[in-house]
Amino acid sequence: MAEEPVLRTDELNKTYWSGPEKTVALDGINLEIRKGELLAVYGPSGSGKTTLLFLLGGFDKPTSGRILLDGIEISNMDEYRLSRIRRSNVGFVFQNYNLVEDLSVQENVSLTMMFEGKTEKEMKERTAELLDKVGLVGKERHRPSQLSAGEQQRVAIARALANRPRLVLMDEPTGNLDQDNSRAIMQLVTNIIRADGVTFIIATHNLEIVQETPSRLFLKAGQIATDLISHS
Amino acid sequence: MVKAVAGISFATPVTLALMTLDSDEALAAGVVPAQLHSLLNYSMITGVMITSNQTGILALGKTLSATIGKGAGDPVQLNGVIYSVSGVYLTNSWMDYSVIIPHVVAQQMIGMVNGTSMIVATAQDSRNVDNVIGQIRTLMPTFEAFRSSETPSKVSPIFASLESIASDITAIVTLGAVLGIMNSNLNNLRERMRAFAIFKATGATYNQIIKLVLYESLLLGTLGTLIGLGISYAVLQFISIPIVQNVSVAIILVPSTFLYAALLAFSVSFLASIYPALKIARVRPQEVFRFG
Numbered sequence: 001m002a003e004e005p006v007l008r009t010d011e012l013n014k015t016y017w018s019g020p021e022k023t024v025a026l027d028g029i030n031l032e033i034r035k036g037e038l039l040a041v042y043g044p045s046g047s048g049k050t051t052l053l054f055l056l057g058g059f060d061k062p063t064s065g066r067i068l069l070d071g072i073e074i075s076n077m078d079e080y081r082l083s084r085i086r087r088s089n090v091g092f093v094f095q096n097y098n099l100v101e102d103l104s105v106q107e108n109v110s111l112t113m114m115f116e117g118k119t120e121k122e123m124k125e126r127t128a129e130l131l132d133k134v135g136l137v138g139k140e141r142h143r144p145s146q147l148s149a150g151e152q153q154r155v156a157i158a159r160a161l162a163n164r165p166r167l168v169l170m171d172e173p174t175g176n177l178d179q180d181n182s183r184a185i186m187q188l189v190t191n192i193i194r195a196d197g198v199t200f201i202i203a204t205h206n207l208e209i210v211q212e213t214p215s216r217l218f219l220k221a222g223q224i225a226t227d228l229i230s231h232s
Numbered sequence: 233m234v235k236a237v238a239g240i241s242f243a244t245p246v247t248l249a250l251m252t253l254d255s256d257e258a259l260a261a262g263v264v265p266a267q268l269h270s271l272l273n274y275s276m277i278t279g280v281m282i283t284s285n286q287t288g289i290l291a292l293g294k295t296l297s298a299t300i301g302k303g304a305g306d307p308v309q310l311n312g313v314i315y316s317v318s319g320v321y322l323t324n325s326w327m328d329y330s331v332i333i334p335h336v337v338a339q340q341m342i343g344m345v346n347g348t349s350m351i352v353a354t355a356q357d358s359r360n361v362d363n364v365i366g367q368i369r370t371l372m373p374t375f376e377a378f379r380s381s382e383t384p385s386k387v388s389p390i391f392a393s394l395e396s397i398a399s400d401i402t403a404i405v406t407l408g409a410v411l412g413i414m415n416s417n418l419n420n421l422r423e424r425m426r427a428f429a430i431f432k433a434t435g436a437t438y439n440q441i442i443k444l445v446l447y448e449s450l451l452l453g454t455l456g457t458l459i460g461l462g463i464s465y466a467v468l469q470f471i472s473i474p475i476v477q478n479v480s481v482a483i484i485l486v487p488s489t490f491l492y493a494a495l496l497a498f499s500v501s502f503l504a505s506i507y508p509a510l511k512i513a514r515v516r517p518q519e520v521f522r523f524g
Contacts, residue, residue, distance in 0.1 A: 048245070050522070059518040080437055087435020094521060100427045112434045159434065 262338020279319025
């Protein structure tokens with residue numbers, strides 16, 4: 001029997017209204033992603049990539065359609081339950097990393113665990129484990145401004161993994177990185193998928209990443225322009 | 233008549249009047265000497281308290297004694313008549329700025345031979361004071377009845393004005409502080425909007441954000457309160473209020489003053505952070521990240 005998909009969307013639509021003006025950001029998106037899969041979402045600017053990630057991450061609600069995360073519908077959840085989804089079930093890595101400047105690397109990684117109510121000991125142990133995984137041992141007390149762009153992205157990945165989510169969403173993870181750092185980040189993602197079976201969805205402009213990704217989705221004007229191609 | 237009121241254990245007449253002491257003005261209290269111990273907690277610094285209705289004898293409060301430079305055994309002029317100072321007393325209250333003479337003498341001096349300006353009464357049960365005051369007001373509607381703590385403002389128009397001004401200033405300053413701190417909190421939180429958006433994006437709930445803001449505000453409020461109380465204490469040591477010519481009353485600070493001030497400061501800091509906390513907790517991370 002086939003394993004339950006980590007994420008599934010049915011006829012997902014998102015429309016924005018600005019007065020009488022209607023903008024269709026997403027139109028009839030159907031997706032199904034399984035455990036340990038890496039999906040690249042690509043397309044031109046304004047094609048709906050970030051909107052899709054924000055919907056899948058529980059930041060926003062669709063105008064119509066369904067999002068099922070581990071078989072549970074999140075598209076009609078209230079704000080409180082969506083906060084818990086963002087904290088425990090989904091990790092998010094933002095284009096500009098979105099680290100809190102006033103907090104150290106260790107504190108940034110611990111944030112989601114703090115909101116989850118983990119103890120100091122649990123947070124410290126998990127943070128040490130994650131910083132080791134992303135190659136930032138020894139930089140626990142550094143502030144984000146003391147790190148390179150690549151290192152900041154690694155902190156953001158560590159934070160996204162803190163509460164052991166089954167799904168991690170990355171919005172333009174290599175958008176601010178050079179080629180070497182981009183490859184290093186993608187290698188890190190690949191290692192995490194192999195080691196922990198985490199599912200990744202990456203929205204990107206980087207064609208090199210798209211070509212090396214087994215599954216990809218091309219978005220154009222809010223619609224899937226090419227079917228999901230699986231190389232597995 | 234006052235003694236007949238149920239719940240009163242002690243009552244004695246007191247006549248208060250502004251008089252000229254040497255060349256200065258002073259508040260004179262005419263009391264029944266035999267009832268002084270029940271009326272007033274005092275200790276003698278030098279000499280003795282007046283003990284009879286004898287004319288020509290008076291006792292000076294410690295601060296007034298220091299102000300006019302007279303002590304036990306010295307002659308002083310009260311409304312132009314020579315008196316002898318029997319002793320100097322200490323009460324640690326506004327009475328230290330006054331002079332005590334026999335009640336009958338005070339009655340003659342102000343031309344109120346069979347009357348008195350005031351009757352001081354003690355309630356058997358301190359929790360029953362308001363009830364006793366109510367009974368007196370019913371029984372003697374032309375009399376004014378009030379608590380002893382209100383005496384300074386009732387007998388001195390300066391105190392009454394100062395109390396009124398102080399209350400008005402407190403209300404204005406409190407309102408100003410609430411609005412000012414609220415505005416400052418809002419600006420401060422707006423500058424940190426991105427950090428709060430990150431908190432929400434990483435799973436903080438609406439309530440957790442509100443708690444964070446309130447804790448931070450109360451922490452700053454506590455720090456500000458402690459510094460403010462310290463500065464106030466230091467400054468108030470050098471401030472005194474003139475009650476009559478050449479006589480000023482120093483502000484006596486008691487622990488309850490600091491307690492009320494601290495409670496007011498905490499309340500201001502809490503009130504001023506509620507609206508900003510509710511506002512920042514509604515932040516939508518996706519909008520902050522996309523549009524700044």
